[in-house]
Amino acid sequence: MCGFVALYNKTKQPVSQTSLNQMTDLLSHRGPDDAGSHLDKYVGLGFRRLSIIDLKGGRQPLCNETGDIWITFNGEIYNYQELQSWLKDRGHRFKTDSDTETIVHLYEEVGFDCPKHLRGMFSFMIWDRKKQILFGARDHFGVKPFYWTETADSFAFGSEIKSLLEAPGTERKVNPTSFYHYLTFQYVPDPDTMFEGIHKLPPGHSITIKEGEMKIEPYWSVEFKPEDRPFSHFVEGTREALKESVDKHLVSDVARGSFLSSGIDSSSIVALMRQHEDVKTFTVGFDIPGYSELDIARETAQFLKSDHYELKITADRYLEELPRLIWHQDEPVADPSAIALYFAAELASQHASVVLSGEGADEFFGGYNIYREPHSLRHLTRMPTWMRASLGNFASLLPEGVKGKSFLIRGSKEVEDRFFGNALIFSEEMKQKIATTNLGADPAYRRADEITAEIYERAHAYDDVTKMQYLDIHTWMRGNILMKADKMTMANSLELRVPFVDPKVFEFAATIPTKYKIANGTTKYVLREAMKDLLPPQIKSRKKLGFPVPTRHWLKHDFYDWARNLIYTSETDEWINKSFALHMLKAHKEGKADYGRKIWTLLVFMLWHQIFIEQKISFGPYVSPYIESRRQQAR
Known part of the structure; x- marks a missing residue:
């Protein structure tokens, strides 16, 4: 787990070592253990390392045996040993036992198709000196970040935006369109960022630079393929898929642990980890009634026999850390649980270098409570369109607070017109009041339904619940859930792994029919049944709480x-x-x-x-004191 930067000068002037170092140094929290760079005339690669696998041999940037293919890579490849064995059989010679070198030789073997073969979380850039091509890719679901920008004479790439802001010619300007979207979603949807001219490489995409020209294209896409099989098939298959994924995610040469909340997602991860090893678990909460999962998590930890650690967060401490953590996020993400996650990561970093977590279970297995809405509205949505529209018009005339008004209005609409993801902060009407710009007069302005329409179009053949899952995977999960997980753990130099967000797990989850995801009055029904024998009985029926922050x-x-x-x-x-x-x-x-x-x-x-x-508040490279103490002990 690390941080990377890359520079490509379009005019073929030499890349400045000073600029490359300035960009790389800002990622010291992502990689406090080592730093490296490689310059080849108009291309520069920079790297900060958090040592997890092959502690002595995995230094980056790393090259092949002939020195003409170089890589800088952030992430973990969980099938690297199988790929390594296959590549050795085909004559490739390895000088390390790192997953990084596996990508280099895989690129030699299959070229631009190499991301299709990788199982893991990754963002990387490869410099092919012979072909004079800079090639990069981001993992299937966007677990690891990948940002890029183009200036007058260069392309710049990196794990965090703050590095790109140090690239020569980059400006600090708000993107107006992104601000409007942020008011809706509480984050900026792909591929934009809050900075004008700085972009995200979408998950499942690769990027190629040749002769100063850039091309972005997909190598993988999300597809749901429900199958008509017995319920028992999906229960057994889910259990086996998760067991295999957790086993893969335990590969490391350093201490591991897991976050633990009150719900089934993280509890399932801990239960499966316990089949392999003793587990340290970490939970945070608050001292306000209704805003803490500490008691329930503690009971679960006792049942699972984990070595449990917990922390209670005060209002003062939360507010004290808030500015620096927004600096770590790069963009405004108005999810209060993002900051709480930082404290969980800070606690975990005192005891482990790798932590597993339950992100992705809700999107893949149908876990959000809002996914039950299509069933609740079924009597309305089966009505003729004209009748539903009439009911909606009637309901809109009712006074605020009248019971059933919202139900009738939402039932009068298609799912594409009522569901914009797990966050809808400001309605279009409220945005007109809070934004100083006349949004209707701005040609760049797009309503929330215009943002999501192109995603829904690709999901037009699915039922309503699956459409909602598809939308959340392409918006909420990558823009909020995975972003905060990466940035808040990396702020503590802690590697986060997410066994649910795995191509093989999704491949199976995508075959589960909706009738088995939302069933028996609950969500994630298959997952609950698959894990019930390993967890406390109350976990199976507990409603999703999220991560409540007061x-x-x-x-x-x-x-x-x-x-x-x-x-x-x-x-x-x-x-x-x-x-x-x-x-x-x-x-x-x-x-x-x-x-x-x-x-x-x-x-x-x-x-x-x-x-x-405004740059009124300044932060420099930051390394957690716990990481610094570990480094001192290692010396």
């Missing part, structure tokens, strides 16, 4: 003065109607409305703007 409560009390002051002092008048923001904050404090998520979305953007655009 920002709604804090904004009324502990955070109120800070929030008001930030709104006043932030130089975001160009984007945000501050009068309306203050009105929402006051109404929230007085209990007149619950604007918690909306206010938090604005505050995170304002704080991000202070750090990256």
Whole structure:
């Protein structure tokens, strides 16, 4: 697990070692154990290493035996040993036992098809000196980040945006379209970022630079293929797929552990890890009733016999760390649990270098409560279109607060018109009030349904629940869930692995019919049945809690003065109607409305703007004190 950068000068002028070092040094938290670079005239590769596999031999950038193919790579390849064996049989000679070198020889063997053969999480750049080609790829689902930008004379690539901001010619400007999307989704959907001119390489895509021309194309895509088989087939298959995936994800030469919440996802991971080894588990919570999973997680840890560690987060500590953690995120992501995840990672980094977690289970196995909505609305959605439209028009005339109004309105719409992913912060009407720009007059503006329409189009043949899963995999999972997981663990120099987000696991999960995903009054039904013999009985039926963070409560009390002051002092008048923001904050404090998520979305953007655009708050390379102590002990 590491961080990488790459530079390609389109005018074929030499890459500056100083610029490359400045970009690479900003990734020291991702790789505190080692640093390296390789310059070849107009191409430069930079690297920071967190040593996980082949501690002595896995230094990067790394080359083949002839020195004409070089790689800088962030991630882990879980099938590298099988690939290595196959490549040796075909005559390739290895000088290390690292998964990194396996990619180099795989590229030699199959060329641009090499990402198709990789099972793992990865972002990498390969410099093919003979062909004068720079080639890169990002893993199937976007577990590892991959950013790129183009300036007047160069292309720059990296694991984090902050490195690209150090590349010569890169500007710090807000992308207006991204800001509008952020107000809807609480993150910026692929392939854009909040910075104008800086982009994400979409998951399942590769990128090629030759003679100064860049090409981006997919090498893999998400497909659901439900099969008509007995329920027992899916239960047994799910159990076996997860067992095999967890086994693969345990490959490392350093200490491992797992996050543990109150739900079935992380509990399943821990239970399967326990079949191989003793497990350290880590949980965080809060001291406010209803906002802590500590007690339940502790009970689960006792049942699973893990070596359990926990931490209670205070409002003061949360607020104290918030600015630096937004710096680590690169972009505003207004999910309060992202910051809480940092504290879990900080706790885990004191005891392990690798931690497993349960991200992806909800998207793959149908776990979000909102996925039950198509079943709840089935009597309405079976009505003729004209009748549903009439009911929706009637319901819209009812006063706010009337029971059943929202149900009728949502039932009058197709799933494509009512579901935009797991976060819908500001409605189109509210965006008109909070944004200072006349959105309708901006040619770059696109409504939420326009953003999701092209994704739904690719899923047009699926049932409504599968459409919702498909949308979340392409938006919420990659833009929020996996992004915060990577950035908050890497802020602590901790490698996160996600056994659910695995091509082989998805390959099987994609065959499960909806009737077995949403069934018996619950979600993830197949997964619950598959794991019930390994977990406490109450886990099977427990509803999904997410990762509750008391920002709604804090904004009324502990955070109120800070929030008001930030709104006043932030130089975001160009984007945000501050009068309306203050009105929402006051109404929230007085209990007149619950604007918690909306206010938090604005505050995170304002704080991000202070750090990256106004540059009023400065952070340099940061290494966790626990990682520093480990390095000192190793010396």
